[in-house]
Amino acid sequence: MLTREALLNRDAADPLRSFRDRFDLPDGMVYLDGNSLGALPKDTAARLADVVAREWGQDLITSWNKNGWYELPLTLGNKLGRLIGAAEGQVAIADSTSINLFKVLAAAIALRPGRKVIISDSGNFPTDLYMAQGLTTFLGGVDLLVVDETEVAQSLNENVAAVFLTEVNYRSGRKHDMAALTQKIHEVGALAIWDLAHSAGAFPVHLDAAGADFAVGCGYKYLNGGPGAPAFLYIAKRHQHQAMPILSGWMGHAAPFLFDLDYRPADGMRRALAGTPAILSMRALEVGIDLMLEADLSALAAKSTALTEVFMRLVEQECPGVFGNVTPADPARRGSQVCLTHAQGYAIVQALIARKVIPDFRAPDILRFGFAPLYVGFADLWDAVAHLKAIMDSGEWKESRFAARGSVT
Known part of the structure; x- marks a missing residue:
């Protein structure tokens, strides 16, 4: 049986763990939508500020040659x-x-x-x-x-x-x-x-x-x-x-x-x-x-496989029989995401987002969870599934506010 403590131990041993601190992730958020929009690297703002102020602002058109544009x-x-x-x-x-x-x-x-x-x-x-x-x-x-x-x-x-x-x-x-x-x-x-x-x-x-x-x-x-x-x-x-x-x-x-x-x-x-x-x-x-x-690509591949496997096991453990799963069990045949199915998938995703767990929804009934190995940790998976279980056990997803459709799902 998977426990949060065991997953925290996996995070402590993760060779990619230090990369998490290189991203500007909001406090208290579990971000599982990097397969739709990746998180912000902390160095990006300073790099762009330099490009704007120096390469564009000072060097102007000479930057096409001088700065390699x-x-x-x-x-x-x-x-x-x-x-x-x-x-x-x-x-x-x-x-x-x-x-x-x-x-x-x-x-x-x-x-x-x-x-x-x-x-x-x-x-x-x-x-x-x-x-x-x-x-x-x-x-x-x-x-x-x-x-x-x-x-x-x-x-x-x-x-x-x-x-x-x-x-x-x-x-x-x-x-x-x-x-x-x-x-x-x-x-x-x-x-x-x-x-x-x-x-x-x-x-x-x-x-x-x-x-x-x-x-x-x-x-x-x-x-x-x-x-x-x-x-x-x-x-x-x-x-x-x-x-x-x-x-x-x-x-x-x-x-x-x-x-x-x-x-x-x-x-x-x-x-x-x-x-x-x-x-x-x-x-x-x-x-x-x-x-x-900077990352070891073999470690990246191994962590992608492990994250998807652990997430699927957690869903089975904490929410047995509640969701379908269209993602292959064979790690050689799946990418770095897990796609669950439920007739009320849209509302469930909105309820998760309200709890600061961010996946996305794909019509007609798919709850899609993406796992970016550089910044997603194993304990994040426990926390996400704990929120998912609470939403399903309480029926929270039935609240009318979660049925309103936005332009982007």
């Missing part, structure tokens, strides 16, 4: 590459996940002329599907096939140009086997695109080792880059020369300050850029990435 999308991309298993020169920081998916999906389709199908699964994040729908409508002659997440491999054939999948299902926590699926995709001559929004920073990713062709992801979840932080994209070195950008902006030009009237793509990952980079947001994201790079 021009190269930042690529230098920061190389740092991030170390967290997602990508050798240098394959990652750029730019735009949003949606825009970057549009870029790489268009490039993949162009690299497989004559193939008329792209595949995704029904567990993919909706924005990915929406962007693919828009692209196929624009292009014409290319169809989007959405299949169940367990049927991707069986749906492959030689008419498929590309397959794009989110590694960790945002509503269940189910994790695809990236290496195995990428191999199967390649066996039919198609290209593999991975969305790492719920992976990067939660556990190590191995893009190069898996043979991935393209990848995208966001900076505001486990990477702790702040709300609306810039996203990233990965293009395997072997594709970079042939991957023509569908969004041919000036920052992707071979020589943007020659101001040619005709577009010529830059070499390497620079061609994946479009507009002027958002420097303030990138500097904030850099703090989160630098902090993550």
Whole structure:
């Protein structure tokens, strides 16, 4: 039987425990929503103040050269590459996940002329599907096939140009086997695109080792880059020369300050850029990435597995038979989140938030708990489940105030 004392002992022995003090977490709050918005690193405010006062305020436009602004999308991309298993020169920081998916999906389709199908699964994040729908409508002659997440491999054939999948299902926590699926995709001559929004920073990713062709992801979840932080994209070195950008902006030009009237793509990952980079947001994201790079990634993976396992055991122990659980029991098949189900899930989540336990809700009935290994502790899990048990035992969630729906759930 799990006890709070035993979990406090696990916290004391946790090799990542010191990282908790590097985040500005509100007193008395149990924050289990880092898979939606990461916590604020304590160094971020001072770093941004310096960027505003010195780099922008004093150095002004000279900062593009003097302070590395021009190269930042690529230098920061190389740092991030170390967290997602990508050798240098394959990652750029730019735009949003949606825009970057549009870029790489268009490039993949162009690299497989004559193939008329792209595949995704029904567990993919909706924005990915929406962007693919828009692209196929624009292009014409290319169809989007959405299949169940367990049927991707069986749906492959030689008419498929590309397959794009989110590694960790945002509503269940189910994790695809990236290496195995990428191999199967390649066996039919198609290209593999991975969305790492719920992976990067939660556990190590191995893009190069898996043979991935393209990848995208966001900076505001486990990477702790702040709300609306810039996203990233990965293009395997072997594709970079042939991957023509569908969004041919000036920052992707071979020589943007020659101001040619005709577009010529830059070499390497620079061609994946479009507009002027958002420097303030990138500097904030850099703090989160630098902090993550200080951690032992094997310890990060082990703690992610342990946190999710302990939370599931606690729910079974303290709230037996109350909730469903759609998250896989096999640690190799789950990300760093646990997704419980209950018909009144929205109201229960609101009741938890009122008690300063912060998960989130995903329609139609999912209570989603995310575990950021750098700042979530094992005793936090006990406290969260204790509040959950109290809410269910008392019927507190039935209060009318918890039924009111906000714009963001």
